[in-house]
Amino acid sequence: MARAIWSGYINFGLVSVPVGLYSATQEHQLDFHQFQRGTSDRIRNKRVNERTGREVDYAKIVKGHDVGGGEYVVVEQEELADIAPGKSRSLEISTFVDLDEIDPIHFQKSYYLAPSDAGNASSYGLLRDALARTNRAGIARFVMRGKEYLATIRADGKVLVLETMFFADEIRDPAQELGDLPAKTSGKQLKMATDLVEAMSGDWRPKDYKDSYTERVKKLIATKRKGKEVVFTEEEPEATSSTDLVSALRASVEAARARRSGGSSKKTTAKKSSPKQKTTAKGTTKKAAAKKTAAKKKAA
Numbered sequence: 001m002a003r004a005i006w007s008g009y010i011n012f013g014l015v016s017v018p019v020g021l022y023s024a025t026q027e028h029q030l031d032f033h034q035f036q037r038g039t040s041d042r043i044r045n046k047r048v049n050e051r052t053g054r055e056v057d058y059a060k061i062v063k064g065h066d067v068g069g070g071e072y073v074v075v076e077q078e079e080l081a082d083i084a085p086g087k088s089r090s091l092e093i094s095t096f097v098d099l100d101e102i103d104p105i106h107f108q109k110s111y112y113l114a115p116s117d118a119g120n121a122s123s124y125g126l127l128r129d130a131l132a133r134t135n136r137a138g139i140a141r142f143v144m145r146g147k148e149y150l151a152t153i154r155a156d157g158k159v160l161v162l163e164t165m166f167f168a169d170e171i172r173d174p175a176q177e178l179g180d181l182p183a184k185t186s187g188k189q190l191k192m193a194t195d196l197v198e199a200m201s202g203d204w205r206p207k208d209y210k211d212s213y214t215e216r217v218k219k220l221i222a223t224k225r226k227g228k229e230v231v232f233t234e235e236e237p238e239a240t241s242s243t244d245l246v247s248a249l250r251a252s253v254e255a256a257r258a259r260r261s262g263g264s265s266k267k268t269t270a271k272k273s274s275p276k277q278k279t280t281a282k283g284t285t286k287k288a289a290a291k292k293t294a295a296k297k298k299a300a
Contacts, residue, residue, distance in 0.1 A: 113159070
């Protein structure tokens with residue numbers, strides 16, 4: 001079984017439920033080391049005292065907050081823990097809200113909650129089932145790794161899921177960040193865009209979506225390991241002009257409907273470019289080009 005990254009209690013009313021927190025997701029990530037170009041020498045990051053130039057052991061490093069004027073206030077990790085009594089071991093639910101009322105922009109990262117005490121597993125099950133029956137989520141706050149989090153606790157099948165959330169003041173105002181945005185649309189174009197959305201609608205099937213970029217990176221590494229190089233070419237899409245918008249929407253709706261019915265569209269729009277892969281043996285590209293040039297000169 002995985003190791004809990006946090007353990008404590010869900011508290012709501014006078015009820016306390018002992019739980020452990022576990023990562024619910026893992027990102028696709030290929031690790032790359034840094035090297036000096038043209039060598040096999042690794043590049044390392046070191047914690048260095050900027051005055052002496054000497055490396056400092058991690059255990060001897062403390063945190064300091066810049067208060068201006070070149071002055072820093074040093075804070076110990078124990079002091080940070082002391083100002084959060086209870087919160088570092090408690091998920092205190094303040095209220096329960098309808099899940100549909102929460103804008104997804106507030107969600108940050110997902111974790112699983114599991115009962116950490118077999119003797120109190122029934123209280124975990126009761127909270128899970130009550131949340132599922134009411135379609136509600138508990139809004140809670142807790143401290144983990146020196147940071148306070150806002151969180152929702154919701155039911156998902158047999159498990160409770162905790163979603164860390166952004167506080168309201170952490171979400172940027174689009175009006176301030178993006179400036180003027182297009183006004184509301186109407187008329188024929190809106191109807192056709194709505195028809196296209198409906199024609200392209202389907203069930204949410206997560207397994208239908210794969211990380212193609214990571215697969216291409218893996219293929220690149222495997223090919224280069226064999227002494228070859230891979231060149232991917234992909235044309236950048238062009239923005240649809242306002243004069244072509246209606247015809248593009250109409251053709252898109254027809255194509256989407258044809259795909260859903262298993263047929264083929266009578267009309268086609270501009271071709272979508274797909275990534276083209278070209279594999280050549282390393283060092284042979286220039287030779288081939290030189291041969292072609294020599295042949296042309298001979299013919300001339």
